[in-house]
Amino acid sequence: MSDQKTPGSSRVGLGKRGASAPATGSGSGSFLEVRDLKVHFPTADGLVKATDGLSYTVERGKTLGIVGESGSGKSVSSSAIMGLHRGTRAQVSGEILLEGTDLLRLSNEEMRRARGKDVAMIFQDPLSAMHPYYTVGNQIAEAYLVHNDVSKKAARARTIEMLDRVGIPQPDRRVDDYPHQFSGGMRQRAMIAMGLINDPGLLIADEPTTALDVTVQAQILDLLQDLQREFNSGIIITHDLGVVAEMADDVLVMYAGRAVEIGTTNQIMTKPEMPYTWGLLASVPDLAGDPEEQLVPIKGNPPSLLDPPPGCAFSPRCRFKEHVSGDLCTTQLPELTSAAGATHVKRCHLTDSSVLKQEQPA
Amino acid sequence: MWAYAVRRAAIGVVLLVAVALVTFVLFFATAANPARLACGKNCSQQQIKVTEKALGYDQPLYVQFGTFMKGLVVGREFPADKEVRERNPELVTDCGPPCLGYSVNVGTTVNSLIVQAAPTTISLAVVALVMWLIGGVLFGILAAVYKGSFIDRGVVGLTLIAYAFPTFFIAVFFLKYVVIKWEILPYPGYVTIADGGVFTWFENLLLPSFTLALVFMAGYVRMTRAFVLESLGEDYIRTAKSKGLRTRPVLFKHALRAALTPLVTMAGLDFATLLGGAIITESVFAYPGLGLLTVQSSSSFDLPTIVGVVLVAAFFVIVLNILVDISYAFIDPRVRLG
Numbered sequence: 001m002s003d004q005k006t007p008g009s010s011r012v013g014l015g016k017r018g019a020s021a022p023a024t025g026s027g028s029g030s031f032l033e034v035r036d037l038k039v040h041f042p043t044a045d046g047l048v049k050a051t052d053g054l055s056y057t058v059e060r061g062k063t064l065g066i067v068g069e070s071g072s073g074k075s076v077s078s079s080a081i082m083g084l085h086r087g088t089r090a091q092v093s094g095e096i097l098l099e100g101t102d103l104l105r106l107s108n109e110e111m112r113r114a115r116g117k118d119v120a121m122i123f124q125d126p127l128s129a130m131h132p133y134y135t136v137g138n139q140i141a142e143a144y145l146v147h148n149d150v151s152k153k154a155a156r157a158r159t160i161e162m163l164d165r166v167g168i169p170q171p172d173r174r175v176d177d178y179p180h181q182f183s184g185g186m187r188q189r190a191m192i193a194m195g196l197i198n199d200p201g202l203l204i205a206d207e208p209t210t211a212l213d214v215t216v217q218a219q220i221l222d223l224l225q226d227l228q229r230e231f232n233s234g235i236i237i238t239h240d241l242g243v244v245a246e247m248a249d250d251v252l253v254m255y256a257g258r259a260v261e262i263g264t265t266n267q268i269m270t271k272p273e274m275p276y277t278w279g280l281l282a283s284v285p286d287l288a289g290d291p292e293e294q295l296v297p298i299k300g301n302p303p304s305l306l307d308p309p310p311g312c313a314f315s316p317r318c319r320f321k322e323h324v325s326g327d328l329c330t331t332q333l334p335e336l337t338s339a340a341g342a343t344h345v346k347r348c349h350l351t352d353s354s355v356l357k358q359e360q361p362a
Numbered sequence: 363m364w365a366y367a368v369r370r371a372a373i374g375v376v377l378l379v380a381v382a383l384v385t386f387v388l389f390f391a392t393a394a395n396p397a398r399l400a401c402g403k404n405c406s407q408q409q410i411k412v413t414e415k416a417l418g419y420d421q422p423l424y425v426q427f428g429t430f431m432k433g434l435v436v437g438r439e440f441p442a443d444k445e446v447r448e449r450n451p452e453l454v455t456d457c458g459p460p461c462l463g464y465s466v467n468v469g470t471t472v473n474s475l476i477v478q479a480a481p482t483t484i485s486l487a488v489v490a491l492v493m494w495l496i497g498g499v500l501f502g503i504l505a506a507v508y509k510g511s512f513i514d515r516g517v518v519g520l521t522l523i524a525y526a527f528p529t530f531f532i533a534v535f536f537l538k539y540v541v542i543k544w545e546i547l548p549y550p551g552y553v554t555i556a557d558g559g560v561f562t563w564f565e566n567l568l569l570p571s572f573t574l575a576l577v578f579m580a581g582y583v584r585m586t587r588a589f590v591l592e593s594l595g596e597d598y599i600r601t602a603k604s605k606g607l608r609t610r611p612v613l614f615k616h617a618l619r620a621a622l623t624p625l626v627t628m629a630g631l632d633f634a635t636l637l638g639g640a641i642i643t644e645s646v647f648a649y650p651g652l653g654l655l656t657v658q659s660s661s662s663f664d665l666p667t668i669v670g671v672v673l674v675a676a677f678f679v680i681v682l683n684i685l686v687d688i689s690y691a692f693i694d695p696r697v698r699l700g
Contacts, residue, residue, distance in 0.1 A: 116606035143605040
C-alpha cells in the first residue's frame with residue numbers, strides 16, 4: 001500500500017474520511033468490509049475456531065451492532081480488525097477492507113500506525129483497561145502523541161478538550177487524576193475520549209456498558225449516540241439487545257463463530273428469521289408487556305468451539321428443528337441465504353419462518 | 363506519609379530491642395563462659411573470677427542486658443567494672459553511642475570492627491545488586507517477550523545452571539581461571555574509593571560481586587519473566603496496543619511498570635540480607651566484610667561481636683523493609699500511606 005495519498009493528510013494510506021474523496025476501492029459506500037474472516041487458535045486440545053468464515057459490511061456513517069453470547073466470536077473478530085492477534089498464536093485469514101485497504105495485509109508497523117488513528121476500540125471494563133499507575137490524562141495524551149507530532153503541552157490541551165467533550169466535569173483538574181479516582185462511568189467516558197482523540201474513521205465499542213451500573217449505562221449510551229457524528233462508522237459489540245436497538249443501524253447476530261443472521265435493526269428486532277435470534281428476543285423481559293407472561297430461555301449451553309456439533313451449530317438447542325424435514329439441521333451447515341428483503345440474511349434451514357411468528361413473544 | 367514512616371520506625375526500634383534481647387540471652391546464657399573464653403586456656407578459678415568481674419559477667423543477666431542497652435543509647439566505657447577502670451585508667455576504652463560492646467579477643471570495640479568491615483560489605487552488595495537487577499530484569503523481559511522460544515529456554519536454562527552451582531564453587535572457579543590461569547583480572551582485594559579511586563575499587567569488586575549476582579540472577583530472571591508475562595496479559599496492555607503504541611513503550615512503560623512492585627519488594631529484602639554480610643563470597647575471596655567478621659567471631663566465640671553483627675544485620679533488614687513499604691506509595695498511586 002502507498003503512503004499518504006492525500007497531501008496534508010496524516011492518515012496512513014487510508015485516505016481521508018468524511019466529505020473528501022474516498023480511497024480507491026471503497027466507492028460502493030461500504031466503509032468496512034469483512035470477507036470470510038477466520039480466527040483460529042491452535043491449542044493442545046485442537047484447533048479452536050473462534051471465528052469461522054465471517055463476512056459483513058459496515059456502511060459509511062452507520063453503526064453495526066454485533067450480538068451474541070460469550071464465546072460466539074464477537075470480540076475475537078473485532079480484535080482482528082485492530083490487529084490485536086498479531087504476534088500471538090492465532091491464525092487469522094480472510095480480508096478486512098477498511099476503505100479498500102486490507103488491514104490483514106498491512107505490515108506490523110503499518111497496522112500499528114493505523115491502530116488508534118483509523119480504527120479505535122473501547123473496552124468492556126474501563127477499570128482494568130486503564131493502567132492503574134498512570135494518570136488518566138497521561139494515558140489519553142499518549143494516544144494522541146503517538147500519532148501526532150505535537151508538544152506534550154498541546155497533547156495535554158487536546159486531552160482536556162476531549163475530556164470536556166465526553167462530559168467530565170472540571171477536565172483541567174481531573175486530567176491529573178488516576179483511574180481509581182474516577183467513577184466507573186467517568187472511566188468509560190475517559191476511555192471514549194481516548195478512543196476518539198485521533199478522530200478515527202471506525203470506532204469499535206466492545207460491550208462498553210456491560211461493566212457499568214444501569215443508570216450509568218444509559219448515560220454512556222447517550223454520550224455514544226451524541227458522539228456518533230464524530231466518527232465515520234461504528235461497531236458496537238454487546239449481548240444487550242436494548243443497546244442494539246438504541247445504537248445500531250444494522251445488526252449481526254453471531255453464534256459459535258459464525259454469522260447466523262444479518263439485517264437492519266428493525267428487521268432483526270421485529271421479524272427475526274433465525275431461531276437463535278428469536279430466542280434472544282424471547283428471553284428479554286418486556287416492561288410494557290404482560291407481567292404474567294413467561295420468559296422463554298434458550299435451553300442448553302453454547303457449543304464447544306473445539307468440537308462443534310455437525311450441521312447447524314445451534315441445532316442441539318433449537319426448538320424449531322422438527323419443522324425442518326429430515327435430519328438436515330444436524331448434518332448440513334445451512335448457508336447464509338436472503339430472508340425477507342435484500343438486506344436481511346439468515347443461516348437456517350427453516351423455509352417457513354412463520355412458525356417463529358406463531359410463537360412470537362409479545 | 364510521614365506519620366506512617368514515623369510509626370514504622372517506632373515499630374522498627376521495638377523490633378530491634380527484641381532482636382537484641384533474644385540474641386543477648388541466647389549467647390550469654392549459653393554454657394560457654396565468656397570470662398573463661400576471654401581469659402585463655404590456662405586460667406585458674408581465681409583468674410576467671412577476676413576476669414568475670416572486670417568484664418561485668420558476674421552481674422545477673424538482666425543487669426548485663428540493661429548495661430548493654432544503656433551503652434547502645436548513651437555509650438559506655440570498658441572494662442565494664444568501675445573499680446577496674448579506676449585502678450587501671452590506661453586500660454579504659456571509650457565506646458560512644460550506639461555502643462555495641464567490646465571484643466576482648468580483638469581488643470577493641472565491636473563498633474570499630476563493624477565500621478571497618480561494613481564499607482566492604484556495602485560495596486559488594488551494592489555492585490552485586492546493580493548487576494543482578496540489570497541482568498535479571500533484562501533477561502527476564504527477554505524471556506517473557508520470546509516466551510516458549512529458544513531464547514526463553516536458553517536464558518532461563520543458563521541462569522538455572524548458574525544458580526545450581528554453589529557459590530563457593532563459582533567463586534573458586536573465577537579465582538582459579540579468571541585470576542590465576544588467564545590473568546584477566548588482578549587478584550581481588552578490597553580497595554576503598556578514597557585509596558584507589560572508583561576504577562580500582564570497581565575492578566577489585568568485579569569478581570566477588572559477579573559471583574554474588576549470579577546466585578540472585580536466576581531468581582530475578584524467573585520472577586521478572588513471570589511478572590512481565592502476567593502484566594502483558596492485562597487489559598491495559600491491550601489498550602496500550604490499541605492506541606498504536608510501539609512495542610518498546612508497551613513493554614517498558616506499561617508492562618514493566620506493573621511488575622515493579624514485586625521486584626522492588628524482592629530486591630529490597632535480598633539487598634538487606636546481603637548487607638548483613640555475604641558469608642561464603644567474602645570467605646572465599648578473603649574480603650574483610652561483615653560476613654567474614656561473622657565467621658571469624660563465631661569460630662572464636664567472640665560473643666560481643668556476634669551480638670553486634672546480628673544487631674547490625676537486623677537493623678539493615680528492618681530499615682530496608684520500611685523503605686520498601688514507603689516506596690510502594692511512589693510506585694503505585696493507589697497506595698496512599700496514612
